[in-house]
Every structure is written in C-alpha cells, then in structure tokens.
Amino acid sequence: MPASATLSLSGERFTAVYRLSGTAAEVEARARAICLEQTVEFPEALIPNQAIRTQIVGTIAEIKPCSSCSDSSSAQNPNSFEVSIRYPIEAAGREFTQLLNVLFGNVALQPGVRFQRIDLPPALLQHYTGPRFGIAGLRQQLGITDRPLLCTALKPMGLSPTELADMAYRLARGGIDLIKDDHGLSDQTFCPFDERVSRCAEAIARANQQTGRTSLYLPNVTAPADELDARAERACERGAGGLLLCPGLTGLDSLRRLAADDQIALPILSHPALLGGLSLGSSQGLAQDLLFGTLTRLAGADATIFPSFGGRFAFTAAECQAITIAARAPLDRLAPIWPVPAGGMRLEQVPELVTFYGQDSMLLIGGDLHAGEELTARCQAFLRLVRQASKQTPND
C-alpha cells in the first residue's frame, strides 16, 4: 500500500464520552478498540501508514472512574469508567448521518458501552442550523412569557377528521397552547392527512379568533421518505402552526432536514417513538439526555417529548432531569429547546411537574384531559393549575 501523501487534516477533533465497565486495564483495551472501530475499522497493526494512524484513528483523551460521575448507580460501581475519545472533525464532515456513524455506528452493536455525552467544536457545529425557534422563539410566537406551555394530542386513532377538528376546537377554547396530532395519526383511510389538517387548522383558527389567544396546531408529518417533504408543505399551506415528527421512524437526519427548510419554517416537536429503544438499559445504547436532549436539539427540534417519571413509562426522575438540562444548557449558538415531559401525565401532577421541570417546559397531557368533566373545562383547569404552580416557581 503506498503512503497516503495527501492526508493533511486540520487536527481539530470532537469528543464522545462512553461509559464502560471492567478493570482499568480492560477498560483501556476496550477504549483503544473503540478508537479503531469507529474510524478505520481495521486491525491496528495493519493500518497502512502513519498519517492514518495519527490523523484518522480516535485518540483517548481521558479515562476516569465513575466515582466522579454524576449518575449515582454507576458511581457506586468501582469498575465503571468514563472514557473520552476524540475523533477528527473531517471524519464526520458536514453530515449528520456520518457524525452519528463515527460517534456510535458500530459500537451501538456492542453490549457494555453506554454513550453518554458529546462535545463538538464550532468548526463542526457550523454545519448545523439547530432549532429555528427554541424556547425564546416559541414564546414570542405564542406571546407567553411567564409560564410553562400547555400541550395535548388529538386522539384516539379512529376518530374522523371532523371529530378531531371538533376536539381541536374545544382544546383551543380551553386554552391549550400546542395541539398536536397523536403520533399514531398518519394518512390512514379513516383519517386522511389533508382533510385532517385542513379541518383541525380551521377549527383552531376559529377558536383563536374567539378567544384572542394563540393556539398552534401541529400535524404529524412523520411519513415515508418520499412523502415527508410534501406532507410538511401541505401542512404549511393548510395553516399548521408547527409540525410533529418522529425521528426514530423517519431517521434523525430527516428532522435536521425539516428544521433547516426555510420554506417550512415552523416549530418542530420531536416524538420519541422507536428512537427511545436506543436508550434502554443503563450499560448500552445512548444516555437519555444525549438522545432526547443534545442530539434531538442538534438535529433542530424546538421541543423534545420524552416519557416523564410518574407515568406509563420507566424513565427515572434523574434521567428526566438530565434530559431537561441537555435541552436547555448552553450549546454554542444552538437555541435552548423545550423539554416536553409526557406519557400518562395527570392534572393532579401539574404542581409537581412545574416545580420539577421549571417555567421553560411544555407539559403534555393527553388522556387525562378527557377524564371526568367537560373537555374545555378540564383544559381551563389545566391552565389554572399551571398558572398557580408557575407563580410559586422562580424563572429558570
């Protein structure tokens, strides 16, 4: 193999932090293997030249015991380590798909590696436009400065567009800020996309005229790869105030593409369907805050739905807090985004949720709005509860 005379990279690198278990020696060997696996995917001894060895292969920046890690369960395991590996920015180039590949492509297939965090330099971040609205942009859009936002879903699947539009009207009358399609509504024969979007957008616009408030309608544009763009465009034309997307079903890069589309330019709410499968199990996959916080934000979502503690799912309070921090923490020039705790939340939990998630959060309550009394009245109760709890919660 001839020497690679042309390889002359910048030397700038981005960092991935993985959590590994084993003795110090085992972890170091494993870390070394990851440096190769995620770049050259080649036995170290066979790397054809020194330029590739020094410029392409990942380098271990740090290995530290998890006694100094934030996560308490791992902190108690003396055989748990955090390994920081640095990859050349040119390996990922300007492509989100390839960035994900270098960070975790093959290693995702290996048990015992938990992908915890990333640190991307501006030279790499420049390729990402990130969230178009984020917390501040959506507050401005809605004219709400002083409380968490209210969100709900149009459901259940099986209702007709007319029935969902009637529901949307009553939700908007009741003061819900963001009214999204259930993520199970796509373009079914019993509820065609175009008709649903037209009717629901019209119903919410009518309610807005009557209340003088702004409720946004966010249709679900999760769709086959060759239909997603057209569906987003039709949603725009028909008066959508935002979009719902499930990047686990469409690919995370579809979220990035949608968010970067200046012809669409609507707030995007990201739903965790399927994607969340990559975050289960504490010793493998991606940490929840990395997946639903950092990466979803990097892809350009303005709000990230995740299953809150206290509902039908199994995320812990600590995991939910970590997601919330990753959604809102400073990240170069990328706008902070809305954490959207969901998954079986109930009205009675509102005070606790507002205290826990703070002012800059969006509370998504679905089924429980339909329990008991009349829907509009129940929405009004939701709004009252949020306002009350909000007064007792300082700004973040």
Add this chain to the structure above:
Amino acid sequence: MPASATLSLSGERFTAVYRLSGTAAEVEARARAICLEQTVEFPEALIPNQAIRTQIVGTIAEIKPCSSCSDSSSAQNPNSFEVSIRYPIEAAGREFTQLLNVLFGNVALQPGVRFQRIDLPPALLQHYTGPRFGIAGLRQQLGITDRPLLCTALKPMGLSPTELADMAYRLARGGIDLIKDDHGLSDQTFCPFDERVSRCAEAIARANQQTGRTSLYLPNVTAPADELDARAERACERGAGGLLLCPGLTGLDSLRRLAADDQIALPILSHPALLGGLSLGSSQGLAQDLLFGTLTRLAGADATIFPSFGGRFAFTAAECQAITIAARAPLDRLAPIWPVPAGGMRLEQVPELVTFYGQDSMLLIGGDLHAGEELTARCQAFLRLVRQASKQTPND
C-alpha cells in the same frame, strides 16, 4: 364526543409477537396495555365509541408460556411468555414508517418487552415491493450458482480515492464478488464520494475485463436525507454494481424507498450501524432476526450484514442462525435475501462459516484479507477456501 359513524374497517389484521416476563396475570395486563398503547394511546374507559374499541384497538390473539418458544434461555424461565397481538391493517396503512410505529413505536420505550416476530397478511404486504434481486437475482447478476459469495470492504478510512481504487483493483483480481465501501466512507474532504466512486468503479471494471469474471462495486450511499437520492443516482452513473446503505443512520424507510426506485435498480447491501442498538438486551428491543432478517428484507435489502458469532461482536450462534432463517424463509412473494455474517471474520473460519451459514450466504471478510501475504493472493486463498468448503456443504 359524537359516535364515529364512518369507521368501517376491513377487519383484516396483522400480528406482532412480543415476549414479556411476569406472572400470567401480569403478562395479560401488560398485553392489554400494549393493545391500547400501540393504537389509541388512550385509557380504555375513555375510548369514545364502540367502533374504535372493536375496530382500532389491538386484540390479544394468544398468550403462551415460553416453554414452547424456540429460544432456549427464555424457555427455562417459567415467567416468560409470548404474546401475539393483532392490529387492523388500516392503522398502518400503506406506510412503512407507520407500520413500524404501530408494531413498536411507543413500546420501544418500555423495558421488559422484546419484539420477536411479525405476521403480515397479503393485503398489507402488497404495499412493499421488497428485495429487487435477492438471492436468485444476485446469483444471476454474478453468474455464480454453486457457492457462497465473497464480500469485502474498501478501507481503512484515510486512504485517498486513488489508493482505494488500487485496492479495489487487486481485490477484484483476487476474485472477490462484492467489493463495498467501508461504511465509514461517506463524502469526506480526504475521500470525496464522486471521485472515489468513479475511480473504484473504473478499477473494478478494468479487473473484470482482465479476469472475465464479474466483481461488483458497492459504494456507500448513506447520506443526509436531502442528498441520498442524488448520491445513489451518481453512483449509478459512475458504474456502481450495487449500493451500501446504513438504514440505522438514514431511517429504515430510506432503504425501502431506495430499493423501490426503478431508476436505480441496483442490489442493496444493508449495514447494521446504529440500527443494531435496537436489538441489544434480550428483554427489550427487537429480536435480531426480526430486525436484520424480516424487517430489513421487507424494506427491500438484497443482503443483510450482521455481526457474526466468533468475531468482534457479541451475537450468539443461535441469534445468527435465526437471522439467517429470517433472511431466507418463505415470506409471501418477497424474495429471500443474503445473510452476510461479518465483524472480524478470519480466513481460517471460512470452513466453519460455510458449514454454518450454507451456500446461500455472503461471507464478508475485511481486515483479515490484509494480514500476512499479498492482497490478491489472500483473496484467491479466500475463494479457494470457500470453494472447498462449499463442495462439502449441500445446497440449502
């Protein structure tokens, strides 16, 4: 809520089989919850009308103890059950994204549910064109009827297009049937896509002319959502003989779309990067054979790469066998596809691999081809080993 007068579905359903743990009563309750979670995502008592309750909500077809399951580890757990749930075909419609959503969207976020199998009726399968080539089509393309196929990757990352083309030439001279880009090669500044594809395709065509054999070049077209199509088209124009795609990075539906594109019409090799993260852990995620076998095939891949036992990854022989069966078993009108065991395979394993995976398999050996002697000679040894082992292996 008014009655849903218009809901009138066909009554046809498709089936998902999940593995759950617990007492019989717990499992039944959990199964009931999945029936709701994956369709209406609504509390049962609040479902607005009887039509939705009977036509939309999933129904439990069977709950059986895993003592009768094929997987031996679970079979020994008396608290393990397989639950078959049936969903209306109209819920998934004609969309792969929505099919995945109904099958496993929200449940993917819940630990303790392993998604094992699917059974789709023709009324649903009609929306999927499936693999264009499959086993028979690729055999015909290559003119090879009597042995497993040989596959390798152009790597390591860091080589220039000229260097990779030189390597491609020698691999083709050595008799490798399918020569793919390493999945880490995208469109980096040090190895631009267009130049790489042109040079490698030319080099392999030249070798083919000299040998009289057919080696195919499969560039990696994994790319951002707004570039994938163009990259596949340019690969076609520049003489690619097939395409490599990582559907975990682009979204599984991008694979379906690519495979269904009559303007492209090349064999597609699917790589498990990131996707495999959904299959780790025996009590959650998707079973390996479902993910890398059935679903990858349904999406239209002609060959499915997975990490074989005996390499750098942790799949067991039983899991690899299950993938192989799912890739090749009868599945309505969908062509059987090539199982492609990979991930650190070595030449010395060829006899064992051929015996294990059979004639209708594609052996992917990367780094080990570069160990020891000269590359072309080592490829010839690979081919000899496959031919020898093949004579001792009956047709599948």
